[in-house]
Amino acid sequence: MLIKATNVWRTYGLGETAVHALRGIVLTVSQGEFIALLGHSGSGKSSLLHLLGAMDVPTRGEVIFKGEDIGKMNQRQLADLRLRCIGFIFQTFNLIPSLNALENVEIPMKLAGMKRKAAKEKAEYLLEQVHLADRSKHLPSQLSGGQRQRVAIARALANDPDLILADEPTGNLDSENGDLIVDLLLKLHQGGRTIVMVTHNPELTRDVSRIVYMRDGQLLAKAG
Ligand SMILES: Nc1ncnc2c1ncn2[C@@H]1O[C@H](COP(=O)(O)OP(=O)(O)OP(=O)(O)O)[C@@H](O)[C@H]1O
Numbered sequence: 001m002l003i004k005a006t007n008v009w010r011t012y013g014l015g016e017t018a019v020h021a022l023r024g025i026v027l028t029v030s031q032g033e034f035i036a037l038l039g040h041s042g043s044g045k046s047s048l049l050h051l052l053g054a055m056d057v058p059t060r061g062e063v064i065f066k067g068e069d070i071g072k073m074n075q076r077q078l079a080d081l082r083l084r085c086i087g088f089i090f091q092t093f094n095l096i097p098s099l100n101a102l103e104n105v106e107i108p109m110k111l112a113g114m115k116r117k118a119a120k121e122k123a124e125y126l127l128e129q130v131h132l133a134d135r136s137k138h139l140p141s142q143l144s145g146g147q148r149q150r151v152a153i154a155r156a157l158a159n160d161p162d163l164i165l166a167d168e169p170t171g172n173l174d175s176e177n178g179d180l181i182v183d184l185l186l187k188l189h190q191g192g193r194t195i196v197m198v199t200h201n202p203e204l205t206r207d208v209s210r211i212v213y214m215r216d217g218q219l220l221a222k223a224g
């Protein structure tokens, strides 16, 4: 088991303005799963993804990542866990605009202390995997949305993460490019990667290993 979330609550704000975004979530993520997280806007999907990715800690309850309680980690430990164990893919790509595709992919490896040459070679390899070898010198502004998201996928893979988290990775793409991105994620899943993907589009969940529905901060059915 990779992650175990037990009775997880996440409350934003205090007193009368408090929002209970997550209300008693119980979820386990096993190695090699591809989980699709579906639910209406505001149901808590991103909040849950942030906790699974150690970008946030629960208000109540526990999130155990590879045996470690993320609620007990300090900021530095959380940052280290994110860098080494988790790859993020966002709806808005979140590439660094002043860096070209190759440099964007190199960053997590350099932050993790990998040697310059090794990082460059691996970044080139990863860009090949997402069919962008010929765009490595392009800035994000010189790439299409689908290409930007493929750079983001290459970046997410840089440190060989245990877990890939994708928050509506196709949300800013047309259906053709969206399908391409999901196909890439499915290939990664077939290669043994563990993935949790938030999506609004049930059509994109056809080949995933498990679908989890959220409503009002809770999981609708027993979700393992
Ligand atoms: N930083 C925050 N401060 C206060 N409230 C927040 C914060 N982030 C989220 N919320 C609230 O928590 C609830 C869940 O938000 P969340 O972003 O997790 O939903 P979501 O399912 O990802 O929605 P969407 O599909 O629109 O992205 C919402 O009511 C939202 O307004």
Ligand SMILES: [Mg+2]
Pocket (backbone or CB within 6 Å): 045, 046, 047, 167
């Ligand atoms: Mg969201």
